[in-house]
Amino acid sequence: MKSLYDFSFLKEYGEVFKVYDDQDSGNVCFGVKNGDRKLFIKFAGAPTARYNGKPEGAVARLKAAVPIYPDLAHPNLIRLIHAEEVGGGFAAIFEWTDSECWGRMYPQSREKFMQLPDPAKLEVFSDI
Incomplete structure:
Protein backbone atom coordinates (compact mmCIF):
# COMPACT_ATOMS: atom_id res chain seq x y z
CA MET A 1 0.00 0.00 0.00
CA LYS A 2 1.15 3.53 -0.69
CA SER A 3 -0.45 4.60 2.57
CA LEU A 4 -2.50 3.15 5.41
CA TYR A 5 -6.04 2.10 4.56
CA ASP A 6 -8.84 0.88 6.78
CA PHE A 7 -9.94 -2.55 5.54
CA SER A 8 -12.03 -3.26 8.64
CA PHE A 9 -15.16 -3.37 6.45
CA LEU A 10 -14.00 -6.82 5.29
CA LYS A 11 -15.24 -8.21 8.63
CA GLU A 12 -18.76 -7.91 7.18
CA TYR A 13 -17.87 -10.74 4.81
CA GLY A 14 -15.92 -12.94 7.22
CA GLU A 15 -12.31 -13.64 8.09
CA VAL A 16 -9.59 -12.83 5.55
CA PHE A 17 -7.42 -15.87 4.84
CA LYS A 18 -5.66 -14.76 1.64
CA VAL A 19 -4.52 -11.40 0.26
CA TYR A 20 -3.57 -10.67 -3.34
CA ASP A 21 -1.94 -7.26 -3.04
CA ASP A 22 0.75 -7.46 -5.72
CA GLN A 23 -1.50 -5.87 -8.35
CA ASP A 24 -0.83 -3.12 -10.86
CA SER A 25 -4.55 -2.63 -11.57
CA GLY A 26 -5.33 -0.58 -8.47
CA ASN A 27 -7.29 -3.49 -7.00
CA VAL A 28 -6.57 -5.51 -3.88
CA CYS A 29 -8.15 -8.96 -3.71
CA PHE A 30 -9.03 -11.06 -0.71
CA GLY A 31 -10.05 -14.59 0.09
CA VAL A 32 -12.62 -14.40 2.89
CA LYS A 33 -14.20 -17.24 4.87
CA ASN A 34 -17.47 -17.07 6.77
CA GLY A 35 -18.36 -20.46 8.22
CA ASP A 36 -18.19 -22.94 5.36
CA ARG A 37 -18.57 -20.25 2.69
CA LYS A 38 -15.55 -18.72 0.99
CA LEU A 39 -15.60 -15.58 -1.15
CA PHE A 40 -13.17 -13.82 -3.46
CA ILE A 41 -13.43 -10.05 -3.06
CA LYS A 42 -11.90 -7.66 -5.60
CA PHE A 43 -11.70 -4.18 -4.07
CA ALA A 44 -10.81 -0.85 -5.68
CA GLY A 45 -10.41 2.40 -3.80
CA ALA A 46 -7.29 1.88 -1.70
CA PRO A 47 -3.95 3.46 -2.69
CA THR A 48 -2.03 0.37 -3.84
CA ALA A 49 1.75 0.44 -4.21
CA ARG A 50 2.07 -0.84 -7.78
CA TYR A 51 -0.75 1.17 -9.35
CA ASN A 52 0.33 4.42 -11.00
CA GLY A 53 -3.14 5.95 -11.18
CA LYS A 54 -5.52 7.35 -8.62
CA PRO A 55 -7.84 5.08 -6.62
CA GLU A 56 -10.84 6.75 -8.29
CA GLY A 57 -9.63 5.44 -11.66
CA ALA A 58 -9.43 1.89 -10.33
CA VAL A 59 -12.94 2.22 -8.89
CA ALA A 60 -14.30 3.47 -12.23
CA ARG A 61 -12.70 0.55 -14.13
CA LEU A 62 -14.00 -2.06 -11.69
CA LYS A 63 -17.50 -0.56 -11.82
CA ALA A 64 -17.35 -0.60 -15.62
CA ALA A 65 -16.25 -4.25 -15.64
CA VAL A 66 -19.06 -5.55 -13.42
CA PRO A 67 -21.80 -5.43 -16.13
CA ILE A 68 -19.55 -7.48 -18.43
CA TYR A 69 -19.16 -10.42 -16.02
CA PRO A 70 -22.56 -11.98 -16.87
CA ASP A 71 -21.49 -12.10 -20.53
CA LEU A 72 -18.32 -13.95 -19.50
CA ALA A 73 -20.13 -16.45 -17.26
CA HIS A 74 -18.78 -19.96 -17.73
CA PRO A 75 -18.66 -23.08 -15.52
CA ASN A 76 -14.84 -22.88 -15.47
CA LEU A 77 -14.72 -19.26 -14.30
CA ILE A 78 -15.62 -17.91 -10.88
CA ARG A 79 -19.13 -16.49 -10.60
CA LEU A 80 -19.85 -12.90 -9.69
CA ILE A 81 -22.30 -12.84 -6.78
CA HIS A 82 -22.77 -9.08 -6.55
CA ALA A 83 -20.95 -5.77 -6.42
CA GLU A 84 -21.34 -2.82 -4.10
CA GLU A 85 -19.88 0.41 -2.82
CA VAL A 86 -18.22 -0.37 0.48
CA GLY A 87 -15.30 0.78 2.63
CA GLY A 88 -14.80 4.04 0.74
CA GLY A 89 -14.42 2.17 -2.55
CA PHE A 90 -16.07 -0.52 -4.65
CA ALA A 91 -16.05 -4.30 -4.29
CA ALA A 92 -16.96 -7.12 -6.64
CA ILE A 93 -17.77 -10.28 -4.68
CA PHE A 94 -17.26 -13.66 -6.32
CA GLU A 95 -17.56 -17.29 -5.33
CA TRP A 96 -14.21 -18.64 -4.16
CA THR A 97 -12.33 -21.36 -5.97
CA ASP A 98 -9.08 -23.00 -4.95
CA SER A 99 -6.75 -22.04 -7.77
CA GLU A 100 -3.68 -20.03 -8.66
Missing part, protein backbone atom coordinates in the same frame (compact mmCIF):
# COMPACT_ATOMS: atom_id res chain seq x y z
CA CYS A 101 -3.35 -16.66 -10.32
CA TRP A 102 -1.43 -16.82 -13.59
CA GLY A 103 -1.11 -13.08 -14.04
CA ARG A 104 2.24 -11.45 -14.70
CA MET A 105 2.31 -10.19 -11.11
CA TYR A 106 2.57 -13.77 -9.86
CA PRO A 107 5.60 -15.15 -11.73
CA GLN A 108 5.92 -18.45 -9.86
CA SER A 109 2.42 -19.69 -10.64
CA ARG A 110 2.57 -18.18 -14.14
CA GLU A 111 5.82 -20.05 -14.79
CA LYS A 112 4.25 -23.28 -13.54
CA PHE A 113 1.48 -22.85 -16.12
CA MET A 114 3.90 -21.88 -18.89
CA GLN A 115 5.90 -25.07 -18.28
CA LEU A 116 2.90 -27.26 -19.06
CA PRO A 117 3.01 -29.02 -22.44
CA ASP A 118 1.34 -27.01 -25.19
CA PRO A 119 -1.63 -29.44 -25.50
CA ALA A 120 -2.36 -29.00 -21.77
CA LYS A 121 -2.27 -25.20 -22.06
CA LEU A 122 -4.53 -25.31 -25.12
CA GLU A 123 -6.96 -27.55 -23.22
CA VAL A 124 -7.26 -24.90 -20.51
CA PHE A 125 -8.21 -22.27 -23.08
CA SER A 126 -10.47 -24.70 -24.92
CA ASP A 127 -12.33 -25.47 -21.68
CA ILE A 128 -13.08 -21.79 -21.26
Whole structure:
Protein backbone atom coordinates (compact mmCIF):
# COMPACT_ATOMS: atom_id res chain seq x y z
CA MET A 1 0.00 0.00 0.00
CA LYS A 2 1.15 3.53 -0.69
CA SER A 3 -0.45 4.60 2.57
CA LEU A 4 -2.50 3.15 5.41
CA TYR A 5 -6.04 2.10 4.56
CA ASP A 6 -8.84 0.88 6.78
CA PHE A 7 -9.94 -2.55 5.54
CA SER A 8 -12.03 -3.26 8.64
CA PHE A 9 -15.16 -3.37 6.45
CA LEU A 10 -14.00 -6.82 5.29
CA LYS A 11 -15.24 -8.21 8.63
CA GLU A 12 -18.76 -7.91 7.18
CA TYR A 13 -17.87 -10.74 4.81
CA GLY A 14 -15.92 -12.94 7.22
CA GLU A 15 -12.31 -13.64 8.09
CA VAL A 16 -9.59 -12.83 5.55
CA PHE A 17 -7.42 -15.87 4.84
CA LYS A 18 -5.66 -14.76 1.64
CA VAL A 19 -4.52 -11.40 0.26
CA TYR A 20 -3.57 -10.67 -3.34
CA ASP A 21 -1.94 -7.26 -3.04
CA ASP A 22 0.75 -7.46 -5.72
CA GLN A 23 -1.50 -5.87 -8.35
CA ASP A 24 -0.83 -3.12 -10.86
CA SER A 25 -4.55 -2.63 -11.57
CA GLY A 26 -5.33 -0.58 -8.47
CA ASN A 27 -7.29 -3.49 -7.00
CA VAL A 28 -6.57 -5.51 -3.88
CA CYS A 29 -8.15 -8.96 -3.71
CA PHE A 30 -9.03 -11.06 -0.71
CA GLY A 31 -10.05 -14.59 0.09
CA VAL A 32 -12.62 -14.40 2.89
CA LYS A 33 -14.20 -17.24 4.87
CA ASN A 34 -17.47 -17.07 6.77
CA GLY A 35 -18.36 -20.46 8.22
CA ASP A 36 -18.19 -22.94 5.36
CA ARG A 37 -18.57 -20.25 2.69
CA LYS A 38 -15.55 -18.72 0.99
CA LEU A 39 -15.60 -15.58 -1.15
CA PHE A 40 -13.17 -13.82 -3.46
CA ILE A 41 -13.43 -10.05 -3.06
CA LYS A 42 -11.90 -7.66 -5.60
CA PHE A 43 -11.70 -4.18 -4.07
CA ALA A 44 -10.81 -0.85 -5.68
CA GLY A 45 -10.41 2.40 -3.80
CA ALA A 46 -7.29 1.88 -1.70
CA PRO A 47 -3.95 3.46 -2.69
CA THR A 48 -2.03 0.37 -3.84
CA ALA A 49 1.75 0.44 -4.21
CA ARG A 50 2.07 -0.84 -7.78
CA TYR A 51 -0.75 1.17 -9.35
CA ASN A 52 0.33 4.42 -11.00
CA GLY A 53 -3.14 5.95 -11.18
CA LYS A 54 -5.52 7.35 -8.62
CA PRO A 55 -7.84 5.08 -6.62
CA GLU A 56 -10.84 6.75 -8.29
CA GLY A 57 -9.63 5.44 -11.66
CA ALA A 58 -9.43 1.89 -10.33
CA VAL A 59 -12.94 2.22 -8.89
CA ALA A 60 -14.30 3.47 -12.23
CA ARG A 61 -12.70 0.55 -14.13
CA LEU A 62 -14.00 -2.06 -11.69
CA LYS A 63 -17.50 -0.56 -11.82
CA ALA A 64 -17.35 -0.60 -15.62
CA ALA A 65 -16.25 -4.25 -15.64
CA VAL A 66 -19.06 -5.55 -13.42
CA PRO A 67 -21.80 -5.43 -16.13
CA ILE A 68 -19.55 -7.48 -18.43
CA TYR A 69 -19.16 -10.42 -16.02
CA PRO A 70 -22.56 -11.98 -16.87
CA ASP A 71 -21.49 -12.10 -20.53
CA LEU A 72 -18.32 -13.95 -19.50
CA ALA A 73 -20.13 -16.45 -17.26
CA HIS A 74 -18.78 -19.96 -17.73
CA PRO A 75 -18.66 -23.08 -15.52
CA ASN A 76 -14.84 -22.88 -15.47
CA LEU A 77 -14.72 -19.26 -14.30
CA ILE A 78 -15.62 -17.91 -10.88
CA ARG A 79 -19.13 -16.49 -10.60
CA LEU A 80 -19.85 -12.90 -9.69
CA ILE A 81 -22.30 -12.84 -6.78
CA HIS A 82 -22.77 -9.08 -6.55
CA ALA A 83 -20.95 -5.77 -6.42
CA GLU A 84 -21.34 -2.82 -4.10
CA GLU A 85 -19.88 0.41 -2.82
CA VAL A 86 -18.22 -0.37 0.48
CA GLY A 87 -15.30 0.78 2.63
CA GLY A 88 -14.80 4.04 0.74
CA GLY A 89 -14.42 2.17 -2.55
CA PHE A 90 -16.07 -0.52 -4.65
CA ALA A 91 -16.05 -4.30 -4.29
CA ALA A 92 -16.96 -7.12 -6.64
CA ILE A 93 -17.77 -10.28 -4.68
CA PHE A 94 -17.26 -13.66 -6.32
CA GLU A 95 -17.56 -17.29 -5.33
CA TRP A 96 -14.21 -18.64 -4.16
CA THR A 97 -12.33 -21.36 -5.97
CA ASP A 98 -9.08 -23.00 -4.95
CA SER A 99 -6.75 -22.04 -7.77
CA GLU A 100 -3.68 -20.03 -8.66
CA CYS A 101 -3.35 -16.66 -10.32
CA TRP A 102 -1.43 -16.82 -13.59
CA GLY A 103 -1.11 -13.08 -14.04
CA ARG A 104 2.24 -11.45 -14.70
CA MET A 105 2.31 -10.19 -11.11
CA TYR A 106 2.57 -13.77 -9.86
CA PRO A 107 5.60 -15.15 -11.73
CA GLN A 108 5.92 -18.45 -9.86
CA SER A 109 2.42 -19.69 -10.64
CA ARG A 110 2.57 -18.18 -14.14
CA GLU A 111 5.82 -20.05 -14.79
CA LYS A 112 4.25 -23.28 -13.54
CA PHE A 113 1.48 -22.85 -16.12
CA MET A 114 3.90 -21.88 -18.89
CA GLN A 115 5.90 -25.07 -18.28
CA LEU A 116 2.90 -27.26 -19.06
CA PRO A 117 3.01 -29.02 -22.44
CA ASP A 118 1.34 -27.01 -25.19
CA PRO A 119 -1.63 -29.44 -25.50
CA ALA A 120 -2.36 -29.00 -21.77
CA LYS A 121 -2.27 -25.20 -22.06
CA LEU A 122 -4.53 -25.31 -25.12
CA GLU A 123 -6.96 -27.55 -23.22
CA VAL A 124 -7.26 -24.90 -20.51
CA PHE A 125 -8.21 -22.27 -23.08
CA SER A 126 -10.47 -24.70 -24.92
CA ASP A 127 -12.33 -25.47 -21.68
CA ILE A 128 -13.08 -21.79 -21.26
